[in-house]
Amino acid sequence: MKYKKGDGADQPNDDGGMNGSRDAPPSIELDIIQHHGGGGGGLGSGGGGSTSFFEPTWREDTPVSGGSGQGCSSGRRGGREPPEKRLTLFALRLAVLEKAASGLGTLAFAWATVVLLGGFASDLTNTDFWCVTVILVGEGARVFSRSHELEWQHHATLTSTAGGALRSSSRVIRRFVHALAAPDDTRARAAQFQRQVVLLMKQRTWHAPDVSLLPYTGWVFLSKRIGRVLNWLQVLSASACVALSVMRLWKHDYFGAGAENKKDNMRPALLLFYTVALVEASLFLLEKLYWIWKVSVCKLLDQVSADCDLGAYGLVSLKRFFYDAYSRCISGSIFDGIKMDLVTFAEELILSDFLDEQLIGVRILQRFANSKSGSAGDTLRKVGTNPRSIERVVEMLNWKRPEEEEVRWCAAEVVSKLAGKRQNALRVSGIPGAIESVMSLLYTGRGAPASAGDPQALAAGAHGRSYDYLQFNLLGLRILKKLSRDHDNCGKIGNARGLLARIIGFTHASQPLLRNPLAPDSQVRAVKRALQVVKMLVYTTGATGKALRRDVAENVFTVSNLRGILQHGQQHMDLQKLAMDILTGLAMDDRAKEMIVSTGGVVKLLLSIFAVNVNADECELGREAAETLAMLALESEAGCSAILKRDDVLDQLVSALDDKDVRSLNAARVLRSLCAYSGDEHRTRLSAVTKAMPAVLRGTMTGSDKTLEVCVGLTTQICRFIDGERFADELRAAGLDERAYVERLVSILRQYRYPEIRVPRMRRFLVQQAVWLVTSSSSALYAGLLRELGMERLLESVADTTSELECYHVFSGSVAIGKHRENFSAIVESALQLISGGDAAAAAAGGSWTE
Known part of the structure; x- marks a missing residue:
């Protein structure tokens, strides 16, 4: 499965500029294949639209790569010699x-x-x-x-020298300065500092x-x-x-004297x-x-x-x-x-029994793994192919004593770098207990996952100690984000007891955090990384993805946390975007869709975001909101009812059809779902959707690919509310006549004679529209035109090439989800009978294929 978006790689403020700092982790670049295509056109522009769940992808898993890939290692070999x-x-x-x-x-x-x-x-x-x-x-x-x-x-x-270095390390110096700066109880603090140093050097051996x-x-x-x-x-x-x-x-x-000759x-x-x-x-x-x-x-x-x-x-x-x-x-x-070489030397040191030697070794690995001089690739390759080294650094993630904080921090950064390369990520996750070790980094000091948006809770969780839990939380989430790139790793993360609940716990962002422009960046980053991990989990394909979506949705805090971000995150649009992506992924599951719709205010917030169209960023959010609404409305009467609660929603959706971006494409999908799956109580109100006919006809005549597909499908649904005479009037208002329209439909079907991955519902919508034409009040006219233009031969070709690809609404990678209610082969057979002058039963049956 191709993940929808850049999952943090396209967010420069997430990890950028933090290399080698304890205050923030170093920069990590993830080469994640984007799920949304670039600018596609509006309904009348002929643009390609966007890639989404509505068409399958060939590959389910994408390769994992990090900022230190082959290019770095080859640069090391081809550049200057190692120092x-x-x-x-x-x-x-x-x-x-x-x-x-x-x-x-x-x-x-x-x-x-x-x-x-x-x-x-x-x-x-x-x-x-x-x-x-x-x-x-x-x-x-x-x-x-x-x-x-x-x-x-x-x-x-x-x-001995290592101990001196430890005593001069930044962590211990900071504690010493704090002890000296204290106006009272200075002796006690100094004594505590001495005890910490002695504890650091204490071993079971001499x-x-x-x-x-x-x-x-x-x-x-x-x-x-x-x-x-x-x-x-x-x-x-x-x-x-x-x-x-x-x-x-x-x-x-x-x-x-005289002894020389002797x-x-x-x-x-x-x-x-x-x-x-x-x-x-x-x-x-x-x-x-x-x-x-x-x-x-x-x-x-x-x-x-x-x-x-x-x-x-x-x-x-x-x-x-x-x-x-x-x-x-x-x-x-x-x-x-x-x-x-220093890498092998460091690997030997981390296997030592002395803490100071372990620190020196893991510090070397951390420095080299984060190096920009070209040594990162060689370092990760050597460590990644040494099982003992990988096991050791993963084991270090569980070390929680205060004197081991520096070792644990460096080991976490090394594991994070290793997880950025596909083969190394598989080796890391293959170690027994590795996922649990990573989960230990998410501990907040309170015995339960803390809210990243609650700084007071985080401070209280430390129990007065200076152990920096939040920075370890960030590293743990970053490692999980990289491991989630692999399908099997997603399953392991979901099966780890309590891990999913901890990750979801970090997605909570309080209103003060989201609306405070001076809020600590690390807390916002924790929320963002947690959202990225959840997004990658819910977008997993196959049975694993189905189980993960169900588990994520069943957590009672998931949807409410996402709602809070949508409601208060106007200053953090990247968080809102991730929240909507997660909702879109969860909507693939019917039960999850019900939970989203039944959570108060979610659909209302999505409609509000969709309606705002002031600047480029808000337009981007509007496109995301439209896709989420399209997924919520798909085959869901409850979802359609929730959308239709807003009085002006139809007018907004119809007006959005004229936008020349992906927003118009998803707006058309929402309108089609509203017409197809809303209950009878909304039929009268939905008659206003006929206002969209000019834009839809324009898209049919000039569009291509996904734009053309959705326009034909929406036309079929709009025709449910009009008769043949009204449709002819709409054609003339658009500067068309019946023959030109039918010729366009036949030419499209001839172009897509075989199933097409990019537009898997194209032929279904075309055949459904043909069925409506020959069952409308002007059926004789349209049937004659269709026979004259060779529609019968085309339908016979379609009947011989139908596939499972055309029987589903959405796709998770190459796995189909949500089967159409009507069999496509039966629709094609009915269309053939109607066009060739079949019996009335076929005509009556054909009139029901409007889904």
Whole structure:
């Protein structure tokens, strides 16, 4: 089924300009196929009219796409390189220097132990012996402890820096500022703030950087300081090695007096050892200088953080990422680290047991998913194809503790982005309990769905806490809106216990909210998104759509909430438009139609909106109201009676036929339904519909497609109130005669010899009009003209090509709803008998086919 309109994609104020902000969610674009065509003409303009429920569509489901589609991912591959590749390249180059230094150090260690100390230990001078020993011990310890030093440094970045980032996050800072700004009870508020920070870092396992390795040593032997100690020891060892090697190579006094000729091999052995030791230590110091240059002088981490747009968590996450890449290059192949990327790194972090690591990981995913630089497509593709990652971010939606608010927020944004792509949306909804997890975002703090239009209720629902329920409500509704693009997901949403009631609860907008121009935009947005979700649910096709329409209509608040929006939403026409769309969709169900009609004031409000025709926006609303009225009047005597309660409704509908827009098309449909389905008590009043005959005849002669279809159908209904002589007068008043009119009908039927999807009732209306002509008071004239123009052969062709398409009033996608009361084949057979001069019984039967 093609959804009627843009469901929010055509509303720039719904999500626009909110990217990366906690006050409002980022922009989401939905590529929703519109259900209304553009400007079609009026009844006399020959325009195409509008696409609506009155004709079927080929496809029932539309592909789901988000603002970060293939174009973004291809732009990522075809544009600039990902910023984190500079870090992995930096790690590779450091690893090359480190492995070269470690290799030379190993060679020097082996040479010193085997050759010098093993072969010349007794012949070495005291100076060389102690220089070799010091260099050997220092460099040997440095080479063989390098991996452990990296391990300590890596542990130092695990959660200690992350905790610092958390403590400086906007959420905690805001609480701290509020605590300082309080004039009274400041100490209590400060203590509460401290408890919140401690609670944030509290885990069931030890916090590795804060573990004291020895008892009673305090901060001296904390594990997070061991890495720094080992690093400085490495530098001191290398510096000592350089100094000793240069000193011995410079002095060159390896032997005592007169001993040079006795030990010819000792000189080159010592020269080689001191040279290798000097080169090895120099490479290590060069590595350190390269590190300081890139990190401290060139600010590599800051540059990459800015390019990745990671915000306050950039340095923390990138430092962790770099040490992981560097460790892989050192422990394995030097090329292992360059295979890493930040998305995979973030996926590993969100699976951690530490809250601060989870926050860093999900924050990276949230930033990349919302990125406009081209990384969004790649990020969503990677996360979407990793079942563990999807399950984890969906699980995070259920985390409701205050210290987990930031994690939950970021996870909700990631899920929202994932739901914008069709395959990912199916994977998200396929996770057991995923719909229930999304439903948890709609919690308002009161144990029941709060009205988005009641700010006092929302404030009271928070019970004095700063937990921002409304923002989570907006994210939950946005995720549901995207998931609703898929037919199966609509069924899952409808089957989730209590979810439909919560969504409908958010459609309530109080009069103060709708009429207050200074009302918070977030509350209006919540109402709008809820309406969009309900609209997409009621427009679902097949048995699922039928059940959803019934469930939505049976909620006692649905129609009354929509009525409130129609009554007070003059300043929010987009909400009124959505409300009328929902009413139109619900009207496909007979029981729902009865509920709408029986709810006081709904039809009256629709007629009032239809009557207003001042500016372009109000004309658009008038078109929507006309379509809703057409659906309410279709095959519903109660709906027709409710419409006819207004005294001037017929005059307004007739005058609307001259408008050159879709409003005229739906006005004609309303008039046709009023003539066809109103009870006998309205027959006298409906005789005034004959005023529409000039406009209808003009549309018949010059219109096309849907305009032509509805004009022919309305002509048949108007003819119920006049005879053949009156019809001839109407033809002459329009500048026509009987022959010209019949020729037009025959030419139309010849043009639509086969069923047409765009106008599925065209041939039915034409045959019905032909039946009326040959049963009117001028039947002999019309029967002769029809035979002369070949109508019999055309009707035989129609009889051979009738289809189910022509037997229904409306369609939900390709699913037909509301079967015509008369069989089309029987009408065609009766028309053939009448035109060919059949029996009187056929004539009498033919006169009843006016529906």
